[in-house]
Amino acid sequence: MATNRLEAFSDGVFAIAITLLVLEIRVPTNAGDRLAHELADQWPAYVAYLVSFLVIGIIWMNHHAVIDHLRAVDRPLVGLNLFLLLWVALIPWPTRLVAEYMREGGVAERVAALVYAGTMTMMGIAFGLLWRYASSDRRLLGSGLSDADIARRTRRFTIGAPIYAIALIVALVSAPASLAIIAVLAVYYALPQGGMMRGPSE
């Protein structure tokens, strides 16, 4: 399989998953004059939309920073990529969960955050595996990256999973804190030093 086919299919899944997020934001029924009030009440839906949009957008960018440097694609890589997409495509579901139960407080709120952080953790693990497989001994990498580039990417691309795992544990205690960790991680990746598009060698 050609690299660009893998990229096009993955981009399709990223684009669809990020656009399906909007379906989780509800339109109140028969709200009448209370519409403004009910829209304000469902603020967790907007937060969830924003955080999930950011997370998928960042993963899409990081995914390119991997795929663009591949010189070849083999079967295990395609499999690992599907494993990653399995979790990316799932994101709209925990996003709806958080949108629905975040305002509730109590156990439900923490369960929703737990599922959300759990999905992110699995996605982080999948992304780390994908990068590790492609980069170890430069198995599938072209010559565009120096050893230092690879080492730096390895640090960046494998830091996600443990931080998501922390968010998972925090979710047992506080749902908002758990989501905040995930949002902060997304912002970190969005910042220049967190990303992979800085210098000519990158």
Added chain:
Amino acid sequence: MATNRLEAFSDGVFAIAITLLVLEIRVPTNAGDRLAHELADQWPAYVAYLVSFLVIGIIWMNHHAVIDHLRAVDRPLVGLNLFLLLWVALIPWPTRLVAEYMREGGVAERVAALVYAGTMTMMGIAFGLLWRYASSDRRLLGSGLSDADIARRTRRFTIGAPIYAIALIVALVSAPASLAIIAVLAVYYALPQGGMMRGPSE
């Protein structure tokens, strides 16, 4: 990241958002012999579908008029592009809101129009920022555009946000008037002089 990857991903989001609009048009349940009547009753849904389709279609065209002239893509541009897509992907939601509450009159109708115009305003701001960032000092532009071309585009691409903002204020008074402004702006962009595909230099 290559320009064409950014373009393909963005096109995917535009195409999905524009096609998801159809999900906001309801199929009446158990209408029986009143089906024609109930379908006629939900005319705001058709208007909302049409206006949102037009808006996304126009933004897609304008987006190409920007991306096609980029000689390079940097990280802030990718970020600004995601910020634009965040609002584009959101459009099906305020469209559903308008479809649902436009026929109601009263406060709900104006709240729906307010959210609709607000989403458009944010999208207009995001588009203006994207163009400003790419074009100021020709930061990311190739040599295909003259200074006059750039100045004309700047006028066209930054006029959207303030007009959407006017629609936002008008929504406080009249929902139909607010939507009409947004529809007229879309038609303006659709006209040759409003668009960007006229002469050989463009």
Added chain:
Amino acid sequence: MATNRLEAFSDGVFAIAITLLVLEIRVPTNAGDRLAHELADQWPAYVAYLVSFLVIGIIWMNHHAVIDHLRAVDRPLVGLNLFLLLWVALIPWPTRLVAEYMREGGVAERVAALVYAGTMTMMGIAFGLLWRYASSDRRLLGSGLSDADIARRTRRFTIGAPIYAIALIVALVSAPASLAIIAVLAVYYALPQGGMMRGPSE
């Protein structure tokens, strides 16, 4: 705008619309042991899925038979193409209508078929306009087609709208007959002589 960008965006809308059709097929709730019975009862949903899938698939093929021969794209063509996509993207909605009301008989059934045939008629008109605009005086066509090729395509591409219009009128009397006409037209287009991919000159 480059031809291939127009094609990619349109293909995206076609692919999404054709895949969204599945959302119109309902999963009965709490059917229990009556599940098989309830699934059989909603046979119009399967017919509607099949016919709409066929129609969109055929239009997608015919669309390529147009776009592949363009040597240039101008603004009116982009506008006409958006007008076509407006109706293509709408198809999942009348499909749901037919799926829901076909089993009812009476007025509702005919109203659903009317809306379905009406959507197809508008799509047929849009497609005819697109082809006419591109081909008259070879405005946007390359040199790959002979005059005879163009004349034959004009016959094929403009026969859709009047036949859909007949289905529209027939819907006033009989919903199944109306759908049958649309299905037969799709099969006609699918046959070699109805299509555009036969000889080397095509």
Added chain:
Amino acid sequence: MATNRLEAFSDGVFAIAITLLVLEIRVPTNAGDRLAHELADQWPAYVAYLVSFLVIGIIWMNHHAVIDHLRAVDRPLVGLNLFLLLWVALIPWPTRLVAEYMREGGVAERVAALVYAGTMTMMGIAFGLLWRYASSDRRLLGSGLSDADIARRTRRFTIGAPIYAIALIVALVSAPASLAIIAVLAVYYALPQGGMMRGPSE
């Protein structure tokens, strides 16, 4: 029609169908403190998501293993490809059926599994036909494959339908056993010897 257009459209449908699967996983309403319990209760939805994701992912890979070796595309192939996509695009629906009725036991569970296995059987038949048509007498194949390569692919690509048919029959007796067969087949295709991306000649 160019091979790459057929591929891009098909990839779009695969990517959308695989991403729409997530819509079948429900968010419990008003679960309150019982949220964790209700989420656990709907485990068949997760199994169905996983199996369907795997099946579509594998079919996508196998589809590439066919399309990548075509030297030309003719009208019957486009038709057979649409026939395949008809079943691929349908998969989210039997997936929802299984998700909804698997936990029920009794007749409903077996009916759901029957519809699921039936859809897979039809997809397997469509895929086999597609390959047979393209490969018999090397009708549309390029020279990249040896006769032995073709024979091996024929074995692999036509083994799906009969096994899915067995799953169909098994569904009459046991829904879980039926799904297990489908899952095992997907894993078989995922393994190197089941797949088509191994040596240089492939």
